[in-house]
Amino acid sequence: MQLHYIANASVPSVSDKTLPVIDPSDGKAYDEIQRGNAEDVDKAVRAARRCLDSVWSKLSGAERGRLLMRLSQKIGEHADELAAIEQRDCGKPTKQAKADALALARYFEFYAGACDKLHGETLPYQEGYTVLTWREPHGVTGHVIPWNYPMQIFGRSVGGALAAGNVCVVKPSEDACLSVLRVAQLAAEVGMPAGAINIVTGYGHEVGDALARHPGIDHISFTGSPTVGTLIQQAAAIRHCPVTLELGGKSPQIVFADADLDAALPVIINAIVQNAGQTCSAGSRLLVEESIYEKLLDRLGGAFENLRVGPAAMDLDVGPLIRQSQQQRVWDFLSDAQHANIPMVAQGQVVDDAPQTGFYQAPTLLRDVPVTHRLAQEEVFGPVLASMSFRDENHAVELANATHFGLVAGIWTQDGGRQLRMARRVKSGQVFVNNYGAGGGVELPFGGVKSSGYGREKGFEALYGFTTLKTVAIKHG
Numbered sequence: 001m002q003l004h005y006i007a008n009a010s011v012p013s014v015s016d017k018t019l020p021v022i023d024p025s026d027g028k029a030y031d032e033i034q035r036g037n038a039e040d041v042d043k044a045v046r047a048a049r050r051c052l053d054s055v056w057s058k059l060s061g062a063e064r065g066r067l068l069m070r071l072s073q074k075i076g077e078h079a080d081e082l083a084a085i086e087q088r089d090c091g092k093p094t095k096q097a098k099a100d101a102l103a104l105a106r107y108f109e110f111y112a113g114a115c116d117k118l119h120g121e122t123l124p125y126q127e128g129y130t131v132l133t134w135r136e137p138h139g140v141t142g143h144v145i146p147w148n149y150p151m152q153i154f155g156r157s158v159g160g161a162l163a164a165g166n167v168c169v170v171k172p173s174e175d176a177c178l179s180v181l182r183v184a185q186l187a188a189e190v191g192m193p194a195g196a197i198n199i200v201t202g203y204g205h206e207v208g209d210a211l212a213r214h215p216g217i218d219h220i221s222f223t224g225s226p227t228v229g230t231l232i233q234q235a236a237a238i239r240h241c242p243v244t245l246e247l248g249g250k251s252p253q254i255v256f257a258d259a260d261l262d263a264a265l266p267v268i269i270n271a272i273v274q275n276a277g278q279t280c281s282a283g284s285r286l287l288v289e290e291s292i293y294e295k296l297l298d299r300l301g302g303a304f305e306n307l308r309v310g311p312a313a314m315d316l317d318v319g320p321l322i323r324q325s326q327q328q329r330v331w332d333f334l335s336d337a338q339h340a341n342i343p344m345v346a347q348g349q350v351v352d353d354a355p356q357t358g359f360y361q362a363p364t365l366l367r368d369v370p371v372t373h374r375l376a377q378e379e380v381f382g383p384v385l386a387s388m389s390f391r392d393e394n395h396a397v398e399l400a401n402a403t404h405f406g407l408v409a410g411i412w413t414q415d416g417g418r419q420l421r422m423a424r425r426v427k428s429g430q431v432f433v434n435n436y437g438a439g440g441g442v443e444l445p446f447g448g449v450k451s452s453g454y455g456r457e458k459g460f461e462a463l464y465g466f467t468t469l470k471t472v473a474i475k476h477g
């Protein structure tokens with residue numbers, strides 16, 4: 001049985017209710033988490049505020065940095081344990097779960113180093129004045145984290161917030177709480193003061209909503225669906241609480257005829273099957289110059305047929321989806337494709353010994369997807385790649401920008417001028433040329449435009465979002 005983690009102690013919910021923890025590989029419950037409520041959130045926010053006022057705000061940047069570095073090292077020592085927890089909870093193949101644990105350690109390492117390097121400026125002004133700016137933490141930050149990359153998103157969000165001098169109340173997804181609860185314990189073991197990291201588990205509409213509405217929360221960082229992003233914004237707007245929103249995407253991979261296909265193909269495949277397609281930056285649209293469309297689909301189709309799907313512990317190309325409703329969501333998209341006569345080029349295979357009760361979905365490659373169809377517009381959040389062809393550069397830009405999203409784009413061409421023209425014209429928060437995702441790069445600011453959200457996490461840039469700027473003008477004559 002898992003408890004909330006508040007002020008460095010495991011505590012039950014005042015609700016006296018629990019929720020099951022499901023293993024997506026076999027669909028069976030194997031543990032329980034607390035079904036928290038607004039009272040639990042209030043306890044956590046109060047604990048955070050006490051910590052901020054009595055301890056955290058009194059530490060220097062260097063002291064905060066040492067704590068975060070110790071936590072990074074501790075996470076590294078426990079990487080296998082954390083990966084095993086995440087693997088079972090989220091259905092992640094072993095390689096992915098391990099990569100996530102190491103990325104978590106890396107986030108705390110990066111932000112540990114940044115703690116004492118965040119500073120304001122002195123500004124030139126009129127004779128007789130000295131004007132300076134201070135970067136101050138918001139105070140108590142709320143973090144609503146989804147189930148697709150709990151450790152990584154905890155690292156980028158909580159790591160950045162703590163580095164900037166905030167204390168945190170975290171609401172993980174009810175589908176994936178176990179790893180972050182363990183990380184909070186590890187933080188206490190390395191000396192993190194009680195109340196700096198608090199975790200309250202439960203439903204989004206109960207705990208998440210209470211967090212977004214709580215008057216003691218000074219900033220909210222949310223990663224998840226656009227629909228819930230709107231709800232968070234509305235709740236926060238009532239008290240003018242700033243929010244950072246990362247709301248996913250429908251990111252295009254744009255392949256020109258002169259691209260190095262040997263280099264591009266494995267990256268394009270990984271970008272849609274990694275984490276079973278449940279990745280905000282998944283490359284879920286493939287735009288191909290028409291002269292190589294058939295050739296590319298031929299090669300890609302062959303590769304898709306060889307992709308194997310099965311239980312997380314088998315460490316195949318693709319694990320299960322997170323839950324039955326997510327599987328149903330993907331089936332609904334594929335059934336819509338069938339009704340619209342969108343041709344299926346190829347599908348991978350679910351291995352025979354995968355339990356019938358697990359939430360498996362074979363990777364699927366579709367072609368000639370009309371740009372207005374929901375398969376080309378909405379986030380499936382499953383291993384489904386929607387392809388279409390384009391005539392020329394202008395047409396590629398038009399298709400790339402033809403969704404409400406704008407998170408990431410991949411451009412594949414050897415032509416240097418075109419690389420830069422395309423990078424400028426595509427509307428997205430990140431652009432990758434002849435690569436995709438840059439291995440996650442914790443140093444690289446990440447976030448969207450349009451309905452992909454706003455604000456940036458990751459990199460040094462995130463620290464600006466986790467602070468507010470105070471201008472001090474001194475008239476001294």
Ligand code: NAP
Binds near residue numbers: 231246248
């Ligand atoms: P979601 O509902 O947006 O969940 C994201 C987080 O928000 C979870 O922690 C969730 O908690 C919480 N939440 C839900 N309702 C809330 C509310 N009213 N107030 C505050 N917090 C709330 O996403 P989902 O339903 O799990 O997935 C649906 C779709 O969203 C996916 O198919 C995908 O398209 C998209 N998605 C995107 C990302 C991304 O990385 N950008 C991540 C996840 C999902 P509970 O899970 O405990 O309810």
Ligand code: MG
Binds near residue numbers: 021022088175176
């Ligand atoms: Mg689970």
